[in-house]
Amino acid sequence: MNTPAFFPRIGRPLKHTRNRLYPIDTPRRSLIAKCMPDHGEARAEAAGHRLLREWYPVPALHHHIRLPGRSVLVYDRLPGGPDRGLLLDLLNTPDDGDHAALEAYMGELTAAYAGVFAKTAELTPPEAVVGKLYRDRAAPGGRLDRYYAGRDLPLTDTETGPKASDLARTGLYVNGRHYRLDWEGTRTWLRNAFDAPVWSAISQGDPTDVNLAAPLAWLDYDTAGRNAIAGEIADFSFHTAVLGGWLVPLLNPEAFVRHPATFDRVPANTPRISARLREGVLHIRFTDRLSATRRLALDRYWELFVRPIAARYFPGESLAQALRPYLAMRIIGVFDLARMTLEQRLYLLAKLALCATPDFSPQRFFDLEESSCPTP
CATH class of the missing domain: 3.30.200.20 (Phosphorylase Kinase; domain 1)
Structure with missing residues (x-):
């Protein structure tokens, strides 16, 4: 034989x-x-x-x-290996390393998006937009209900301390500024926030640092199709600034076994967070921290892609308003806040308060360079 x-x-x-x-x-x-x-x-x-x-x-x-x-x-299978083959690996370059490859990559990435969006962008009814990451999660029975229906998030380590539902009455202070955050009202707002026509374009839909290969290619296609432009921007920006360098490696470490440098970079991407109660009102202070590579990627993305897109499809303050519900869903609809540490939960609630306010500013939210922000 x-x-x-x-x-x-x-x-x-x-x-x-x-x-x-x-x-x-x-x-x-x-x-x-x-x-x-x-x-x-x-x-x-x-x-x-x-x-x-x-x-x-x-x-x-x-x-x-x-x-x-x-x-x-x-x-x-695309070329790759341990700590090679993804945008993630370029972002894991040490701050004192050579960032020329990342600079070139961001130029290529944003040029590809600009070319496709120029040909495919159109005002689209909600049912024609891919709904998996946003509309479906906010709908009755979706992920927001599975995570939070019938539950109240604790804001302290004690059973008798304030809960998220109390914030509608007391509000909270974030970096010294008072915000009203209605936890139930926010979920009601999100339930209806994705039911209007939106500017959309053909995209992969979930452009995270593990779904973008280096050399440039897109991976993972179950959200590919006609996606909301604001959702695309919110996904890449929030993942680059918060989830990818800090929370995802901590909450899903198994996904990074072939990219161990990710864990070495977590401290550089971990925000400083402090919180205390004063007369029953929660005061949260945080300072965002990003590695030089993640800061570079975020700034270039906004400068080379978001700013021109905003000028064409979101005049004035309309991009800021369009981003708010999509960012809120990235904050509370990716991971269950109840399963996080108290510091992580309070940080995300502080971020939620920032994007739930009508005067939301992407510049403040992402600490963007002035030249990288869309202008009216």
């Missing part, structure tokens, strides 16, 4: 959310198999890939296999 000279080699799985990624090497190709327990999400991913490949660089999809209990999508 003849034995084949070479069998495909399947590497150890990598975990991202509920999915598993299996590296596969054959005599002709390096592949990655994405095993997904949700057949619907797999169909959405395959459809998103078909659409996106017309507009953006993406790895080829070779097979879509449906098995009992899971679907498997087999893609070309």
Whole structure:
């Protein structure tokens, strides 16, 4: 009996959310198999890939296999390795390192977005926009209900201390300024915030540092399609400024086993936070901290992409107002605040207060350079 000279080699799985990624090497190709327990999400991913490949660089999809209990999508595996292959790895460059590669990458990334958005942007009814990250999560029975319905978030370490529902009465101070934050009212606001026509464009929809490959390519396609422009901006900006360098590595460390430099950079991206009660009113003070690479990426993104987009589609203060509900969903709709440490929870509630106020300022929220902010 003849034995084949070479069998495909399947590497150890990598975990991202509920999915598993299996590296596969054959005599002709390096592949990655994405095993997904949700057949619907797999169909959405395959459809998103078909659409996106017309507009953006993406790895080829070779097979879509449906098995009992899971679907498997087999893609070309892009070049990479430990601490290589993603935008994340460029962002993990030490502050005293060479940032020329990141500068070039941000120029290429923003130019690609500008080119596609110029051809595909249009005012779109809400039902024609991908809803997974925003509208679906805010809808009855969505993630906001699963996280928070019938629960009240504690604001201290004691059982008898104030809760999030008390903020509608007392408000809270954030860095010395008083804000009214109606916790229940905010969720009601978000339930209806994504039901109006919006400016949208063709995009991948979830442009995080682990979904953008280096060299430039887009990964992960179940939110690909016609996405709200404000949602796209909110996702990249908030992930770069808050989630990607700090909270995601702490709350989902298994996703970064091949990118261990991420953990070395967490201290540089961890905000300073303090809180205390004065006469029953919560006072939160924080100072955002970002590594030089994340600050560079955020500033270039706004300067090269957001500012021109705002001038064309969001005149005056309309971008600030358009961003508010999308940022609020990134704050409370990605992770359950009740499962966080008290410091993490209070920081995000402070950020929620900032974007829930009608005079919301992206410049203050992201501590942007003046030249990187859209002007009226």
